[in-house]
Amino acid sequence: MGHNGPVAVSAPGKVLLAGGYLALDRKYTGLVFGLDARIHVLIQDIPTSNGIVLNEITVNSPQFLDAVWEYGYRLAERDGGIEVTHLRADADLNLNRNPFIETTLSYVLSYITSLAGPNITPSAITVLADNDYYSTPADISNGSSKRRFHKFAVPLSKAPKTGLGSSAALVTAVTAALLTYYLPKSKFDLITNTSKRRLHNLAQAAHCAAQGKVGSGFDVASAVYGTCLYRRFSPALLTSHAEPGVPKFASEIQDIVEENHHGLRWDTEIHKDAVKIPKGLRLIMCDVSCGSKTPGMVKQVLSWRKEKPEEANAIWDDLHAANEALAAEFKNAAEGGSDKNYTKLSECFTHIRKLIRLMSEKSDVPIEPPAQTELLDACEKVPGVIGGVVPGAGGYDAISLLIEDKAETIAGLEKLLSGWRFQGDGQSTESGGKVSMLGVREEMEGVKAEDAKTYLQWLREF
Numbered sequence: 085m086g087h088n089g090p091v092a093v094s095a096p097g098k099v100l101l102a103g104g105y106l107a108l109d110r111k112y113t114g115l116v117f118g119l120d121a122r123i124h125v126l127i128q129d130i131p132t133s134n135g136i137v138l139n140e141i142t143v144n145s146p147q148f149l150d151a152v153w154e155y156g157y158r159l160a161e162r163d164g165g166i167e168v169t170h171l172r173a174d175a176d177l178n179l180n181r182n183p184f185i186e187t188t189l190s191y192v193l194s195y196i197t198s199l200a201g202p203n204i205t206p207s208a209i210t211v212l213a214d215n216d217y218y219s220t221p222a223d224i225s226n227g228s229s230k231r232r233f234h235k236f237a238v239p240l241s242k243a244p245k246t247g248l249g250s251s252a253a254l255v256t257a258v259t260a261a262l263l264t265y266y267l268p269k270s271k272f273d274l275i276t277n278t279s280k281r282r283l284h285n286l287a288q289a290a291h292c293a294a295q296g297k298v299g300s301g302f303d304v305a306s307a308v309y310g311t312c313l314y315r316r317f318s319p320a321l322l323t324s325h326a327e328p329g330v331p332k333f334a335s336e337i338q339d340i341v342e343e344n345h346h347g348l349r350w351d352t353e354i355h356k357d358a359v360k361i362p363k364g365l366r367l368i369m370c371d372v373s374c375g376s377k378t379p380g381m382v383k384q385v386l387s388w389r390k391e392k393p394e395e396a397n398a399i400w401d402d403l404h405a406a407n408e409a410l411a412a413e414f415k416n417a418a419e420g421g422s423d424k425n426y427t428k429l430s431e432c433f434t435h436i437r438k439l440i441r442l443m444s445e446k447s448d449v450p451i452e453p454p455a456q457t458e459l460l461d462a463c464e465k466v467p468g469v470i471g472g473v474v475p476g477a478g479g480y481d482a483i484s485l486l487i488e489d490k491a492e493t494i495a496g497l498e499k500l501l502s503g504w505r506f507q508g509d510g511q512s513t514e515s516g517g518k519v520s521m522l523g524v525r526e527e528m529e530g531v532k533a534e535d536a537k538t539y540l541q542w543l544r545e546f
């Protein structure tokens with residue numbers, strides 16, 4: 085298997101604009117926007133010398149130092165699927181493991197062998213991340229910022245993430261690339277709905293396994309489908325299957341992906357038509373550089389909900405109504421012609437923020453902490469800014485804004501942010517962090533096939 089020539093695929097990053105925490109419960113939905121920062125994956129044959137074929141797959145992220153991972157693979161007995169071994173993982177290099185890549189390889193190759201037989205040929209995978217996934221302070225940049233893909237003078241683990249969902253986009257793009265490369269078109273074709281659904285199921289399973297927990301999965305869903313109103317799958321779908329290498333893993337993963345596992349169908353809901361961005365508006369993301377996210381925020385919020393279900397559920401129901409009102413108002417404004425009055429959209433943001441602050445106060449978790457309130461309030465005063473929120477789990481990491489897509493609005497925000505000193509949670513070594521606007525905006529489309537030749541050309545830059 086795998087003689088189809090090079091294959092390239094990309095998948096978008098995400099921002100959960102509304103529905104943080106609520107999206108973990110199937111009773112509620114999340115409003116998730118795909119972003120135009122993508123993770124790109126190229127897969128091609130490894131040229132073999134002297135006819136020697138080693139069972140090896142190499143993965144390389146040439147933007148970072150030491151970002152090469154080499155894997156051996158073998159078919160496990162008793163239907164255990166494909167076991168993947170990190171080669172040269174000696175004591176020193178142990179730190180350099182990449183669980184997202186390793187787990188994705190074992191899940192996807194196991195599915196492929198279960199579906200189409202065990203003949204996996206060696207291949208080389210290259211990962212390229214759009215520049216906004218990582219902040220680029222001068223000391224870690226290497227070379228001109230004009231490059232299509234930034235080169236860093238540090239390993240991946242030292243590049244500061246901006247929180248756009250790199251692991252979900254990576255797992256989705258690697259999964260789609262492997263399926264396209266190793267399977268015949270009759271069994272996997274990225275443009276069909278059935279293949280997309282299988283990709284979604286497999287990428288969710290691999291991402292949860294790599295993460296060691298079953299989250300809401302909104303990030304993988306948006307990497308596959310792009311912008312949508314999302315309702316999560318029942319977590320039971322992924323909590324009781326065997327691990328790679330363990331007997332029956334291969335058939336179990338095939339059954340999960342193809343929805344035959346104990347008769348369970350995936351109940352994920354993706355409503356693409358429920359979200360639109362009115363013409364002339366755009367989202368932007370601002371990265372707070374000193375922001376440290378309080379660990380365990382999700383755990384704390386959920387334990388508050390468990391302790392005080394009445395108090396929490398009342399707030400969640402109100403917040404859910406406010407989130408859905410925002411989605412409806414987006415659609416309304418997008419379909420409502422040329423009326424440039426965005427007061428109702430602004431009111432939706434104000435209402436959501438009020439309820440998030442109430443949730444912060446009652447749960448005692450800094451979801452919209454005072455420093456973020458101050459920043460959002462100041463941004464909302466800039467002409468052309470319609471509203472803003474702390475996205476996802478909130479905390480000190482980032483803010484998202486809906487703005488009029490005009491040079492004056494961007495310039496106004498840049499002026500405000502250039503002088504802004506962010507007072508984080510006191511854990512930062514700096515006394516006040518910078519806030520910087522990322523270049524990303526919303527993107528409707530999810531995963532897509534790309535032209536491999538273009539990437540082969542870009543790779544010559546490295």
Ligand SMILES: Nc1ncnc2c1ncn2[C@@H]1O[C@H](COP(=O)(O)OP(=O)(O)OP(=O)(O)O)[C@@H](O)[C@H]1O
Nearest residue numbers: 145182183184211213245247248249250251252254
């Ligand atoms: N360019 C890359 N090349 C290879 N692996 C990458 C790359 N970018 C991210 N990863 C993998 O994803 C991991 C980061 O995933 P993590 O879930 O911690 O962050 P994220 O998905 O970007 O953040 P968030 O969930 O806050 O949006 C890295 O440790 C690495 O394993």
Ligand SMILES: C[C@@](O)(CCOP(=O)(O)O)CC(=O)O
Nearest residue numbers: 104105107299300301476477
């Ligand atoms: C808190 C939560 O609802 C959102 C987390 O989003 P982010 O990682 O902060 O973008 C968790 C989840 O949905 O898996």
